[in-house]
Every structure is written in structure tokens, then in C-alpha cells.
Amino acid sequence: MLNRIKELGEQFHHDVVDLRRHFHAHPEVAWNEVETTKKVAEVLKGMGCENIRTGFGGTECGLTAEIKGSKPGPCVALRADMDALPIMEENDVPYKSVNDGAMHACGHDSHTAMLLGVAMVLNEIKDELPGKVRLIFQPAEEHGLNSGADNMTREGVLEGVDVICGLHVWSPLKSGTIAYRVGPMMASCDAWEAVIRGKGGHGSAPHMAVDPTIAAADIISSLQTVVGREVDPMEAAVISTGKMEAGSAFNIIPERVSLLGTTRSFVPEVQDMVENSIGRVIHGICQAFQCTAEYKYTRYVPSTINDREASLIVKELGEELFGPEKVEEAVLVMGAEDFSYFQRKIPGAFFFLGCGNPEKGTDKPHHSPTFNVDEDVLSTGVAMLAGFAWKYMTSKN
Numbered sequence: 001m002l003n004r005i006k007e008l009g010e011q012f013h014h015d016v017v018d019l020r021r022h023f024h025a026h027p028e029v030a031w032n033e034v035e036t037t038k039k040v041a042e043v044l045k046g047m048g049c050e051n052i053r054t055g056f057g058g059t060e061c062g063l064t065a066e067i068k069g070s071k072p073g074p075c076v077a078l079r080a081d082m083d084a085l086p087i088m089e090e091n092d093v094p095y096k097s098v099n100d101g102a103m104h105a106c107g108h109d110s111h112t113a114m115l116l117g118v119a120m121v122l123n124e125i126k127d128e129l130p131g132k133v134r135l136i137f138q139p140a141e142e143h144g145l146n147s148g149a150d151n152m153t154r155e156g157v158l159e160g161v162d163v164i165c166g167l168h169v170w171s172p173l174k175s176g177t178i179a180y181r182v183g184p185m186m187a188s189c190d191a192w193e194a195v196i197r198g199k200g201g202h203g204s205a206p207h208m209a210v211d212p213t214i215a216a217a218d219i220i221s222s223l224q225t226v227v228g229r230e231v232d233p234m235e236a237a238v239i240s241t242g243k244m245e246a247g248s249a250f251n252i253i254p255e256r257v258s259l260l261g262t263t264r265s266f267v268p269e270v271q272d273m274v275e276n277s278i279g280r281v282i283h284g285i286c287q288a289f290q291c292t293a294e295y296k297y298t299r300y301v302p303s304t305i306n307d308r309e310a311s312l313i314v315k316e317l318g319e320e321l322f323g324p325e326k327v328e329e330a331v332l333v334m335g336a337e338d339f340s341y342f343q344r345k346i347p348g349a350f351f352f353l354g355c356g357n358p359e360k361g362t363d364k365p366h367h368s369p370t371f372n373v374d375e376d377v378l379s380t381g382v383a384m385l386a387g388f389a390w391k392y393m394t395s396k397n
């Protein structure tokens with residue numbers, strides 16, 4: 001059956017490429033994926049797909065649908081994200097973005113098209129499927145705080161689902177490479193904020209004031225000791241200060257300084273420790289410099305932590321379909337991916353599909369105005385996702 005799935009993936013390749021180009025030309029940013037959702041629904045309805053549900057997070061965006069096998073068995077969810085980014089495209093291609101200021105610069109157009117390809121493949125073999133597949137077309141992966149996956153999970157898309165699988169095309173990896181990983185794979189992304197208050201005064205009379213810029217300067221450098229001295233060197237974390245605001249003129253000691261930054265980590269224990277330590281450093285330094293501080297830490301996206309069994313299915317499947325030379329262990333990535341919200345509820349596997357080919361110019365960084373996907377890998381992604389559903393179902397029956 002796996003070979004048949006692979007052949008079907010190749011058979012639908014041109015349909016998937018056409019769909020990808022359609023989505024690429026008509027990008028919609030987070031929570032605006034109205035036309036994209038309509039197009040996905042249209043393709044699925046044309047196939048006779050069941051139980052189509054649209055509209056999540058109080059919008060018209062997002063869709064789930066089901067393909068039911070003729071035999072009972074587990075429910076496997078497969079996920080694609082659909083949102084574009086607020087970037088002006090610089091690629092000169094026939095399917096260039098027609099929506100000014102929006103671009104599919106992360107490859108989510110290809111994810112959406114591949115999942116539709118998966119629906120086509122599974123539709124052909126549904127009489128033999130021992131279980132059902134729930135297709136999740138998710139809005140707003142790139143949003144951060146108001147994540148599409150978080151909203152969909154809270155609105156029940158995982159009810160009755162046993163396992164979930166998703167992929168990301170990945171330009172740093174050679175085209176066709178499948179990179180799996182057991183355990184943590186992508187980092188959590190959080191934000192921290194501090195408002196440091198002193199006592200404003202004349203720049204010539206520091207003894208009459210309490211200067212919050214001195215405390216802020218000390219905080220910014222001391223925060224790096226949290227990563228350097230408190231986090232286990234075998235673990236990883238990042239603390240960055242992205243924004244600092246203070247003052248109004250050259251001869252005024254300001255009343256307050258505000259700081260804004262981000263943190264990244266892979267395991268929840270490190271994330272908790274970083275959150276607490278940043279607060280301790282801020283309050284401790286402020287006390288030493290006679291300032292006061294307000295500290296706020298906001299968790300944006302949890303880390304992507306892959307289930308062992310599900311990730312090993314990805315590994316074995318990749319080896320069976322495309323040969324062991326095409327499969328490797330993924331390196332840890334400090335970027336975040338909101339697929340993690342699904343994984344907090346049920347076991348899941350997220351993997352990278354290499355789409356980097358320097359000869360085709362598809363090795364540009366994600367989120368850059370010249371990002372593009374090597375379309376030859378789309379049938380690989382289709383076979384991997386459809387194959388995952390098949391392999392998981394048959395392993396449980």
C-alpha cells in the first residue's frame with residue numbers, strides 16, 4: 001500500500017503544484033485566510049469529503065474535514081497552516097503574489113496544497129483505510145499571541161483524535177530530505193517586559209535624581225548571566241532584549257525606562273527557570289539602584305515536543321518510501337511553531353521536508369522576500385503525510 005500511496009502522490013503532483021501556485025498568488029495573512037479557506041472547501045467538496053467545518057476564532061478562517069475509511073480504527077489528524085506574511089514579494093515568477101504587501105514567504109502555501117493532495121490520495125484508498133483521517137487547515141500560525149492552533153484546539157478539533165502529524169518545508173535542508181526528531185525540536189517563544197522607575201531630574205545633578213537608565217543597563221547585561229551561569233550548559237536558552245525606551249532630551253535624567261524582549265527554550269523546566277530568573281535579576285538590580293520595577297512575562301508559543309512513537313513512524317516511513325539516505329535527525333531550531341498546541345493535547349510528530357535547491361534558488365531563508373519552494377518535493381510531502389496515516393492506522397489494527 002505504501003508504494004501505491006507514493007504513486008498516487010506522484011499522480012496528483014500537477015494538481016498540487018497548481019494549487020500551490022494559486023495559494024502563492026493569493027496570500028492572506030494571519031486571521032484573514034477567508035478566500036484560502038473557501039478554496040480549500042471547494043476542492044474538498046469536489047472530492048465528496050465529509051464533515052466539513054469552517055470558521056474558527058470567531059472568524060471565517062480555518063477548516064477541518066474528514067475522510068472515513070470503510071473499516072473502524074484510530075483517528076489520525078494531519079495539519080497544514082495557511083497564513084502568509086506581511087512581506088512584499090521580490091520573486092519574479094508567473095505566480096507572484098497579487099495581494100500587495102502579503103507573501104507566502106514561509107511555505108504555508110505548499111503545506112495547504114500538499115494537504116489537499118493528501119485528501120486526493122486518501123480518497124482513492126478510503127475503502128481500504130482502517131480508521132479515519134481528520135484534515136486540519138489552520139489559520140494564523142505566524143500570529144504569536146493569537147495562535148490558530150491554540151484557537152482550533154480550544155474549539156475541539158482534536159476531539160476523538162489519537163495522533164497528529166504535520167510538516168514544514170525547510171529551505172536550509174537539501175530538497176527531498178526528511179528530518180525527524182524525537183522529543184524537543186523547536187523552541188518555545190515568550191515575551192518579557194519591564195518598566196523601571198526612578199526619579200527624574202536635571203542631567204547635571206544626578207545626586208538629586210534616581211537614574212533608571214543605570215539599572216536598565218545593568219539588567220540588560222546581567223540577564224545574559226542567566227543563560228551563561230544558570231541554565232545547564234547541556235540545555236539551551238536565549239534571552240534577547242529587543243526594545244528599550246527612555247528619556248526625552250540630552251540633559252534630562254528620565255523618570256522611567258521600559259524594556260521588551262523575548263526568550264526561547266526547549267524544555268518546560270528551563271522555560272520556568274528563565275521566567276523566574278529574569279524577574280529576580282530585574283527586581284534585585286532595581287533594589288540595589290533604588291529603583292522600582294514592574295515585570296511581566298507572557299508565554300506565546302510552547303516548544304514543539306515530538307512523541308517518540310509517532311516520530312519513529314516518520315523516520316521508518318521516510319526510509320521505506322525514499323531510502324535511508326533521504327532521512328536524517330533534525331537539528332534543534334530556536335524558531336517556534338504553534339503545532340505545539342496540538343501536541344500539548346495528544347501525541348504528535350512534526351518533521352521538516354527539505355526544499356532547498358541552490359540551482360533553483362529555493363535555498364533562501366524563510367520569511368525573506370525571495371523565499372521560494374522547490375515544487376519537486378511536494379509529492380514527497382503528500383506521500384509522507386498520507387503514508388503516516390496509513391502506517392499509524394495499520395500499526396494499531
Ligand SMILES: [Zn+2]
Binds near residue numbers: 106142366367
Ligand atoms: Zn514562518
Ligand SMILES: [Zn+2]
Binds near residue numbers: 106107108141168
Ligand atoms: Zn512556517
